[in-house]
Amino acid sequence: MFSYALSVMIFLPILGGLALFAAPVGRGAARAIGMAIALAVLAMGIEIFLGFSPVGGMQHVEHRPWNLSLGISYSLGVDGISLLVLMAGAVLFPLVYAVFTTRTKGFYANLLLVQGAMIGAICATDLVLFYLFWEIMLLPVFFMIGIHGGAGRLPATLKITIYTIAGSLLMLAALIYVGVAHQAQFGFWSFAIADLAALNLSGGFTVWAFFMFMVAFAIKIPLFPFHTWLPDAYTEAPTSTTFVLSAIMAKIGVYGVIRFVIPVFEIEFARWALLLALAGVAGMLYCGLAAIAQKDLKRMLAFSSASHMGIIALGVFCMNVQALTGSLFQIAAHATSTGVLFLFVGLMEERMESRQIDEFGGIAYQAPIFATFFAIAMLASVGLPGTSGFIGEFLIILGAIKFSIFIAVLAGTTLIVGVCYMLWMYQRVFFEKSNERTAQFKDLRLAEILTFLPVILLIVAMGIFPQAFIGKIEPAAQLQVAQLQKGGESGGIAASIDLAPSPHNHKN
Amino acid sequence: MENTATYLGLIPLLPLAGALVTGLLHMLTCRRKPLPELFYGVVGCIGPLLAFFFALVLFFHLKGMPAEERFLSHIPYTWFAVGDLRVDMGFLADPLSSLMLLFVTFIGSLIHIYSIGYMAGDENFGKFFSYLNLFLGSMLILVLGNGPVVMFVGWEGVGLCSYLLISFYSKERENVLAGNKAFIVNRIGDFGFVLGVSLLFWAIGAGGFDYLALQANAGSLTPGVGIAVCLLLFLGACGKSAQIPLYVWLPDAMAGPTPVSALIHAATMVTAGVYMVARFSFLYVQFPVAGSVVAWVGILTALLAAIFGLFQRDIKKILAYSTVSQLGYMFAGVGVAAYSAGIFHVFTHAFFKALLFLGAGAVIYALHHQQDIWKMGGLKEKMPKTYWTMLIGALALAGCPPLSGFFSKDEILFSALAHGHIGIWLVGVVVAALTAYYTFRMIFVVFHGQPRDQHAWEQAKDAPAVMTWPLLILAFGAFFVGFLNLPGLFGGGLRVSHWLAPSLVESHPHVGLGVELLAVFAGVAAFVVGITLAYRKFGKGATEPEYRGFARFAYHKFYVDELYNALFVQPYKAFGGVISRILEPKVTDLPVRLSTWLYRWAGNAFKVLQVGYVRVYALYMVIGLSLMSLILSQSIN
């Protein structure tokens, strides 16, 4: 692969999006352009994935100084931690263009912008650069929800705006603090993550800076209790935006914690991990319980997505290699399964003009292929072995036991909670008797089958041959955990518990 | 040798491939022109039959090896490896799994064949065979998996198929609800299973996470962790094998087609919990406390389910509670560390319970989906083949010597006595009497006496050959398989127990002939008492009695379903409602609402100052300038 691959993956969509804003083309042409760019990015993503060597460090590194006086640099790279997030950003976008055909030119332009910015945020290894892409990534989302959203789009847009702006400002302040601290300790300015990792942060304000970062990411993940923007935004946004938000953007929140918070604040992180883990499981339970009471299918999936994000976040806070790898794997698994579920709901809304669970029924008889695809994605989402959802969930629970039995027991209930609302929904939507609305429902056309089939196959393949993915991310996770344990030790926190006095236990 | 081991990977793959083919074809064609049933039937049966063939090959291959070396393992690839955790997608054939393999594929094949007749005319014929094949494949993964995680794949897979098949007639809400219940209750068990497995990994899993490595490292387990692991795994077994407190799903599971009840909810899947405990015998044997819990839960479940079975009116529900009760026996067996006795009962039970279910299916088929025994009666003349085969099944279930059920049940009760669990033995004997009673209550009411529904009776006849032949084969098995494990008392050599010995960690305490005779005598006496009572009450025709007092309480199954509904389901839903209607908008949403409210409030507050008169703005300017001058003059001085 040529050496500017990442830059191309970032700026091809961004420049394409800007050009699309200016260019006088129709919506069909806009969609075709978007699709072409997304496919090009996908091809490069696959190339990167296949050529990725399973070692700990950064690959495809690009580095050029940008603002010398403040030590800001344009530096990019991919390692095991960002690989699967990057792949999610590359693999899933073509689906959006393929499934929904009726959006305007501006929408597709926004979509391109958001993809480029996301890939930028995923690949940035400089904190300021990351922040820049992070902000650019949020902007198109406001427009997509605010202009193209559903009936209640304005309050939803206001809510997500307030939340994300608050988070961004906190992150900016904390970022400045970190930069200043680096200058004070080492005598030169730098925001490169490798330099910041060497920081020895202590003192009263460090806790504040840590939490400012954490809150910014917690809002994006979203971590309980910062999740309230999510149901509204996910429900009111056009489905393709919901898809982007849930499948990729939420993951960048988790990714940000792993990439930036853990290396910089390893001591504080180890100290507060239990609290954060509690927030993770609390969110999982809370949103899981809320999901069962929803009448709107999309809103139910929104809560379900938030519930799963709680578990993914928990894996990060457990601070051992199994849980962290589980989280990284689950990021990709959840992106595919929940993302596809959202697309399916969008499809149903387009064809039946309703999202109310009560108004459906018996779709399985009208559309066996659609029902089967939906069921596979749903089963992956509840973590059935043989699908992608199981591996990550199992690893996270396994790691959680090492971290805290109490947390693990709570986390284990995800097995039960998820299946309750999903099965009940599936019963009311796909089984029972069909009505006038669902009797009209047409099964997937051949083109649609071919669109979804790769993702469905990916869900199954990730469950049966996960080692192809885990093998690439595990070395980076090992490195990260080693760094953390160093922090945990110097902070004097014994975060792990011993189950048996066997010599194997202390290896990781 | 190496070739034989690769069959291990092939055996589960065959039914899975069948499931894929039939499932895809059905999915693509069902909306247009369905393929002929015969096609699905043949394709659906090829997988199980081939699997049975390979299972036989494997079994005889193992048999030809020296007893202590009977382990074949095949590891196609590493499933996932993170840190010390390494999980191989591996399969293991040893005496225990090969025995399970043999009867699962055998009974599975028979029931596939039977289903060709039973499901004839159903619009989802292809789907049924796809699910059934998927189930068999998952069950074979469960049995052949070489470690707890691979076992869990099959474990969840069979749970999924159970769900799909219970809610097979998905247009009726009750059927889907029964399916949901089964899946959710099973998931509660899986919660325990996953936690137990994870705990086991951190304790002794770093040196390898398959059974053989775990067994080698099991010595270093501390009692606290060990007992916790055993109990958590048993929670998983409770879910899958329908034991207290998670037994509630199995009676409802009878909503599925009858072959499904026979295959999944009687012969194979529900015994997975027993298999799992036997598989982990090296753990349970170390911690007798955990074993005792298993045994007591088992025998109490046996008692409770037998009591419920006395009063049921749905023929399939009687058999369902009987299954729960027999599963309780099996757990009592493995709980008192008589693993081979428990597994042997799994083995014999598979034959006679599958037989009874398929027989009941033939009756239901003949009576056009009538399941109420109080609307049957006198079918003996009309359906002789069904009657005689079911009678053999009933006698085996009731523990009539020398049928298979007698030997296996006797082995369990004898082991309980020999290991000093007098209480369990006593309850077990009572349950044996109850079993004989409710089994023959069913037989007498259904087949003897006068027909209660003349019209249906006249139309009733034996099922077609594709359904009766499996019945005959199973009846043969239900009669004779007990002799495979004839105890020394009757001149046999406990051949099944010896075959299983290399896989299990168990001890055979030596007791006198008196104890052995006592056990046999008590078993026979319980059978005689039960069948006599049943004959006196129902033998010559009876009408449905009115239930009062305790009987009424038991008829309503002690209101356990209602209790669970009130304790768990309703609060769960209510809590969800509270969150989405009160907590979510009013509490967690508060910060956002507060911030917008603050903006508005501040805007309104400052709006007052904006009067619009230039001279007032000038006044503000003067005030501001004056204050500035004041502050400046202060700071200069």
Next chain:
Amino acid sequence: MIQDYLILSIILFSLGILGVISRRNVFTVFMSIELMLNAANLAFIALSRLHESMDGHVLAMMVMAVAAAEAALALAVVILLHKHKGKLDTNVFSLLRG
């Protein structure tokens, strides 16, 4: 000696401000502004005398020129306002009200 001139200038300026703030007639407001300008002129002249330089004088001349120009412009505006509303009460003109 110089203080007296400056105090007088401040008093005149304050009177001007008071007029601008409290009076409603456009002409009175305008005259008050003129008063403030002249108070400033007085200060310029006094300080110019104190520092013995002509800078203050120059500025004072400039202010007078500006005031004359302003008066011409302002009177035109006042006539327009009167044409528009028919009144010379400043309370009528409150388009800036929040």
